[in-house]
Amino acid sequence: MALLDIQKVSMHFGGLKAIRELDFAVQQGEIRGLIGPNGAGKTTLFNVISGIYLPTRGRFFFQGQDITRLRPHGTAKLGIIRTFQAITLFKHFSVLRNVMVGCHLHSHYSFFGSLLGTPNSLRHERENEARSMEILEFMGLARYKDELAMNLPHGHQRALGISIALAGQPSLLMLDEPVTGMNPEESAAMMKLIQKIRDRGITILLIEHDMKVVMGICERITVLNFGEKIAEGTPEEIRKDPDVHEAYLGGEHYVA
Ligand SMILES: Nc1ncnc2c1ncn2[C@@H]1O[C@H](COP(=O)(O)OP(=O)(O)OP(=O)(O)O)[C@@H](O)[C@H]1O
Ligand SMILES: [Mg+2]
Incomplete structure (x- = not known):
């Protein structure tokens, strides 16, 4: 099939x-x-x-x-996850934060939980961070994790777009x-x-x-x-x- x-x-x-x-x-x-x-x-x-x-x-x-x-x-x-022909990043977020946003697609914890900082949501946030770092390492972007997305060179911005897509599993x-x-x-x-x-x-x-x-x-x-x-x-x-x-x-x- x-x-x-x-x-x-x-x-x-x-x-x-x-x-x-x-x-x-x-x-x-x-x-x-x-x-x-x-x-x-x-x-x-x-x-x-x-x-x-x-x-x-x-x-x-x-x-x-x-x-x-x-x-x-x-x-x-x-x-089924896709990237876009035009680059779509959160320009004013860090590289790591961009990938963590991608992880939220599979997150079972509520958005309000993460605002309130409940223990479950904090643990979940740490898991997302670890998973995002793994993706950045895989994509060769780990050393830029704290840079703002808009400051990355073009090629790295494209790689970040794919990293966000990978976060969606x-x-x-x-x-x-x-x-x-x-x-x-x-x-x-x-x-x-x-x-x-x-x-x-x-x-x-x-x-x-x-x-x-x-x-x-x-x-x-x-x-x-x-x-x-x-x-x-x-x-x-x-x-x-x-x-x-x-x-x-x-x-x-x-x-x-
Ligand atoms: N939302 C829409 N409303 C009207 N026409 C559309 C819409 N989206 C795409 N089209 C038209 O459909 C056709 C195919 O467009 P599409 O964007 O899929 O081409 P493409 O193969 O991706 O081209 P490119 O290589 O330039 O990206 C074009 O004539 C385009 O103008
Ligand atoms: Mg096209």
């Missing part, structure tokens, strides 16, 4: 068909690339899967469960253009991190325009164009696919 199984999903915005009858399945443990020219529907698909938009038609399943109508907090509780992590704006060294470091995350058993769905990254770490790639799947296969197959070349013709991104 596929981890994520999308069946004939369409997403229309008025007359605009952002996704058209899309069939698409992600297997447990893979790093799957999702590519396509600007406006192809990639981010819209993340928005549909995570429950921000209700699809116009079709259904999709996670671990066999129909999650078509779940809202974002429902999909997050199941372990994903089983499926959906990354929307994680290396955008990175220099080649930062981008190579991010590729290693994404592989390390997968090696911990977290399935990755990756939107990325940087073909070096996509071809370098994805086992399989799905290509969207105008909301439709036009190709799917290994990096080698995608590289050779004439429909993919056609879709990107004149585009600046495709340099495989």
